[in-house]
Amino acid sequence: MQSLKNNISIYSIILITIIAVYGVSATSGFAVDDTAYLVTNKSVQKGVGGIASLFIEPTQSFVGDLSVDLKVYRPIHFMLLALEYEMFGLNPKGYHILNIVWYIVLGFLLFYFLSTIILKKHSKYLSLFITLLFLVHPLSVESVANIKGRDDILAFVFILISAIFFFKHIQLRNIYNLLISLISFFIALLCKESALMLMFILPLIVYFFTDENIKSNLKTLLAYLVPAVIWYVLKYNAIEASFINSEELTYLHNNLVLYKGFDRYLLVFFALFQYLSLLMFPKNLSWDYTYGFFEGYQYAELIGGISFVLHILLLYYAIKNFKTKNIVSFGILFYIITLSPVSNIFFLIGSPMGERLTFVPKLGIIIAIVVFMLKALKINLVGFNFMTSKVVSSLLVILLITFSVRSYNRTLDWKDTQTLIIKDVNVNSSLRIMDSYIERLHGKDPIKNKREIEKYAKIVIKKTLRTENDTRECFRIGRAYYFINNYAEAEKWLIKEKQSIILKWLYLGISQIQINKTAESTKSFAQILKKSPTNILGNYHISNSYYKLKEYEKAIKHYLIIEKVLPKYGNVQLGIANSYISLGDYINGEIYCKKQLSSPPYNDQALNNLYTIYSITKRKKEGFFYFISLLNKDPKNKKIIEIITNLETLNQKL
Numbered sequence: 001m002q003s004l005k006n007n008i009s010i011y012s013i014i015l016i017t018i019i020a021v022y023g024v025s026a027t028s029g030f031a032v033d034d035t036a037y038l039v040t041n042k043s044v045q046k047g048v049g050g051i052a053s054l055f056i057e058p059t060q061s062f063v064g065d066l067s068v069d070l071k072v073y074r075p076i077h078f079m080l081l082a083l084e085y086e087m088f089g090l091n092p093k094g095y096h097i098l099n100i101v102w103y104i105v106l107g108f109l110l111f112y113f114l115s116t117i118i119l120k121k122h123s124k125y126l127s128l129f130i131t132l133l134f135l136v137h138p139l140s141v142e143s144v145a146n147i148k149g150r151d152d153i154l155a156f157v158f159i160l161i162s163a164i165f166f167f168k169h170i171q172l173r174n175i176y177n178l179l180i181s182l183i184s185f186f187i188a189l190l191c192k193e194s195a196l197m198l199m200f201i202l203p204l205i206v207y208f209f210t211d212e213n214i215k216s217n218l219k220t221l222l223a224y225l226v227p228a229v230i231w232y233v234l235k236y237n238a239i240e241a242s243f244i245n246s247e248e249l250t251y252l253h254n255n256l257v258l259y260k261g262f263d264r265y266l267l268v269f270f271a272l273f274q275y276l277s278l279l280m281f282p283k284n285l286s287w288d289y290t291y292g293f294f295e296g297y298q299y300a301e302l303i304g305g306i307s308f309v310l311h312i313l314l315l316y317y318a319i320k321n322f323k324t325k326n327i328v329s330f331g332i333l334f335y336i337i338t339l340s341p342v343s344n345i346f347f348l349i350g351s352p353m354g355e356r357l358t359f360v361p362k363l364g365i366i367i368a369i370v371v372f373m374l375k376a377l378k379i380n381l382v383g384f385n386f387m388t389s390k391v392v393s394s395l396l397v398i399l400l401i402t403f404s405v406r407s408y409n410r411t412l413d414w415k416d417t418q419t420l421i422i423k424d425v426n427v428n429s430s431l432r433i434m435d436s437y438i439e440r441l442h443g444k445d446p447i448k449n450k451r452e453i454e455k456y457a458k459i460v461i462k463k464t465l466r467t468e469n470d471t472r473e474c475f476r477i478g479r480a481y482y483f484i485n486n487y488a489e490a491e492k493w494l495i496k497e498k499q500s501i502i503l504k505w506l507y508l509g510i511s512q513i514q515i516n517k518t519a520e521s522t523k524s525f526a527q528i529l530k531k532s533p534t535n536i537l538g539n540y541h542i543s544n545s546y547y548k549l550k551e552y553e554k555a556i557k558h559y560l561i562i563e564k565v566l567p568k569y570g571n572v573q574l575g576i577a578n579s580y581i582s583l584g585d586y587i588n589g590e591i592y593c594k595k596q597l598s599s600p601p602y603n604d605q606a607l608n609n610l611y612t613i614y615s616i617t618k619r620k621k622e623g624f625f626y627f628i629s630l631l632n633k634d635p636k637n638k639k640i641i642e643i644i645t646n647l648e649t650l651n652q653k654l
Contacts, residue, residue, distance in 0.1 A: 007111075010111060010124065010128050013128065013132070014104070014107040014108060014128075014132070014135070017132055018100065018103055018107055018135060019104075020404070021404050021407050021408050022099075022141075022407070022408075022411055024408065024411055025096045025099070025100065026100065027093070027096075028096055028145060028416065030090075030147065031145075031146055031287075031415070031416050031420055032146065032148075032420065033146065033148040034146065034147045034148050036070060037070075037078075037147070037148040038081055038085070038147060039090060041059065041060070041078075041081075042060050044078055044081045044085055045082075047082050047083075047085055047086040048083065048086055050082060051083075054082065055234065055238070056234075056237065057238060058238060058239050059072070059074075071350075072193075072239075073193065073235040073238050073239050074151050074190065074191055074192055074193075075190050075238075076154060076187060076190040077150060077154055077191050077192070080154075081095075081147075092147065096145075096147065099145075099147060099149070099153065100144065102154060106153055106157050107131060107135050110131050110134060110160060110363075111127055111128060112164065113160050113164055114130055114131060115127035115128075117167050119327070119381075121382065122382055123381060123382060123384040125384055125385045126374075129370065130363075130366055130367060130370055132400055133366055133370070133400060134362065134366055136400060136404045136407050137366070137403055137407070138278075138285055139278055139285070139362055140359065140362075140407070141285070141410040141411055141414065142287065143356055143359050144411070145410075145414035146287075146356075149356055149359075151191055152192065154191035155188050155189075155195045155360075156188075156359065157188075158184045158187045159184075159198050161181075161184040162180075162181045162182070162185040163181075163202065163205060165178070165180040165181035166205070166220075167210075169181060169220065170206060170210050170212055170217065170220075178223065182224065182226065182227055185224055185227050189227065189231040190231065193235070194338070194360065196228060197338045197340075197341060197360075198224070199221075199224050199225075199228060202221060202224065203221060204330060204334065204337075206221075207325070208325050208327070208329075251473065252431070252473065253290065254351055255290060255292075255295070256268065256348055257348065258291075263301065266300075266301045266308075267294055267300060267301070267304055268343065268345055269305070269307040269308045269311065270300045270303050270304035271353040272311060272339075272343060273304065273306070273307030273310070275358055278355070279362055279365055279366075280369075284427040285410055285424075285427075286355075286424045286427060286428040286430065286433070287355075287420055287433075288424070288428065288430045288432045288433050289352055289354060289428070290351060290430055291430070292432070292433075292434070293428055293429060293430045295429070295463065296428075296429030314332050314336070315332070315336065317329070317332065318332040327367065327368075328368045328371050328372045328375075330367070330368075331364045331365060331366070331368030331371065332364065333364070334361070334367070335361045335365040335368065336364075338360045338364065339357070342354075374392070377392060379392055417440075418440055421433060421436050421437050421440060434456045434459055434460050435460055435476060435479075437456055438452075438483050439483070441453050441456075446483075453483050453484060454484050457481075457484045458480075460477075460480040461481065474494065474496040474497035475494065475497040475503070477493040478491075478492075478494035478497060478511075479507055482494075482507045485514075487511040487514040488511075488515055490507060490508075490511040491512055491515065491517075494507055494508040494511065495508065502531060502532065505527040505528045505538075506524075506528060506537055509524035509525045509528075509542075509545070512524060513544075513545060513548075518548050521541070521542075521545045522542055522546060525541050525542035529542065533561075534561060536566060539558040539562050540558075540569065540572065543559045543562070546558070547578065547579055552579040552580075552582050552583050553579075553583070555575065555579045556579045556580065559572050559579065560576065571596065571603060573593075573596040574593070574605060574606050577589050577590075577591075577592035577595075577606065577609055578605075578609065580592065586613050586617055589613055590613050593606050593609050593610040593613065594610070597610070599633075600634040602630060602639070602640065607627075607640060607643060608643075611623065611627075611646070611647075614626075620647050623647055624648065627643050627647065
């Protein structure tokens with residue numbers, strides 16, 4: 001085995017490069033999918049006690065207040081997150097540091113894999129360059145800077161371990177090497193299902209990089225079916241499906257469901273063209289490529305057709321040079337094989353495209369392009385180093401620096417969800433990004449951001465209306481109208497929405513209140529409570545609606561549910577007090593007014609209510625001393641001073 005000591009300088013370069021480019025992510029927070037995978041994931045937050053269930057049950061998380069099963073089977077990834085949750089809780093720093101640590105491990109393994117197997121007959125500096133190019137490529141950022149992205153890193157780590165020990169077994173015929181390879185393959189599958197493609201890569205390794213033939217190693221290769229079958233059985237039993245059912249997909253997840261036949265495949269190959277384009281010119285990167293991205297390209301179908309021809313030519317080149325064991329052919333086949341299950345060619349996945357989907361496949365295309373270009377320049381790959389080929393080496397170093405700077409800056413974009421959305425909304429016409437952007441603007445300051453909200457909300461409405469026949473998009477339209485205060489249109493579209501999700505009923509109910517349909521709003525809020533009886537927003541808004549309708553007993557019932565959990569939420573104690581006072585129950589009205597006034601700042605309405613109660617119950621002297629006690633805590637409160645002055649006057653008259 002090539003010793004670490006012999007290549008200490010190379011491993012040091014890999015270590016320093018990764019820390020320099022990605023170290024800044026240690027200061028980042030949680031972003032996008034981190035929420036479902038960790039922040040609201042109740043399976044992970046069981047810690048050590050919930051590890052066993054991760055292997056046999058669906059992983060549960062929350063979307064808003066709605067519990068959902070994540071349709072992924074990645075128990076090793078979730079197990080590590082559970083262990084880390086015991087140590088770090090919801091402090092993102094520890095998770096990000098471990099992402100970097102795992103990436104360093106990957107970098108070491110990748111160099112070893114390339115220098116001892118793929119490029120064994122070539123200069124180790126060629127292996128170093130390809131390793132560094134892979135590690136600092138901007139398309140890798142999502143998998144490193146996003147905590148959720150560690151599943152990509154983990155799977156690739158164990159894929160490489162499995163491939164390395166498989167190669168050692170072929171060379172030495174040592175059963176222990178085979179066992180380590182099989183176990184590593186199984187672990188890789190438990191990290192991410194994309195590791196299954198290793199079964200198709202191993203025969204290529206036998207053919208291209210050994211003197212063995214595939215037939216003589218058929219039994220060894222078939223042995224990899226054992227961990228694959230075990231994994232599949234575990235996966236099927238845990239989530240009851242081997243792949244996402246395309247019928248469950250909406251265009252908001254994968255807009256390819258909107259297209260049929262030839263049109264769909266043109267867009268599939270448009271996505272594949274985008275991958276190649278981003279691999280060579282990684283700019284305008286985005287965390288989301290769902291509905292709106294393809295539609296933003298006027299000639300997407302034409303580009304898709306060109307892409308189809310290009311991929312046929314790549315495949316032709318790989319097959320034509322297959323017999324000569326050309327490394328470029330291996331790189332192309334590696335890329336095609338590892339990308340194919342997430343390409344949407346054979347079945348639809350949960351997204352039309354994504355940068356993270358290129359994490360492993362891009363190694364193949366990097367190998368192919370680098371080796372092809374150096375051969376075209378007639379560079380001696382065996383004796384290649386940064387001193388003997390100064391011009392080429394200088395260009396390669398410039399490329400590495402350029403990619404490193406881009407990756408560093410992109411890592412900064414992944415600071416948190418808000419930073420990412422603000423950055424990406426200017427380079428991507430994805431409906432999801434625009435929708436998330438206006439949601440954040442509205443949540444932050446709807447008045448200050450009114451113009452910006454209107455700008456993007458109108459785009460969302462316009463783009464979404466193009467698929468009006470599909471009622472599943474009505475929520476998005478309705479919410480956009482809600483954000484621009486067009487409550488009548490918001491109600492119209494939200495009613496059309498067929499999916500019964502909590503936010504639909506929340507926006508619908510609030511819209512109905514705004515257009516004086518208070519009675520109807522109670523029915524909308526009731527749908528929230530049907531799903532989640534203790535939902536704070538649902539109980540709060542239905543209480544206010546019942547109060548407005550003068551159904552005070554019902555209002556109190558729901559206010560009390562909130563008060564039990566969050567006593568100070570939205571002046572809920574004042575709402576209870578007002579309801580009791582409206583019923584003529586001054587005893588409970590007084591109790592809850594005083595609860596509302598337990599600490600400053602004091603609510604003027606609660607002060608007035610209590611003054612009224614003391615006046616009605618003829619306890620003005622007692623009221624005087626109570627308000628004096630409040631004034632001692634808040635000496636400058638004008639309302640309290642006014643009430644005390646009135647009580648003094650009344651007491652003097654008495």
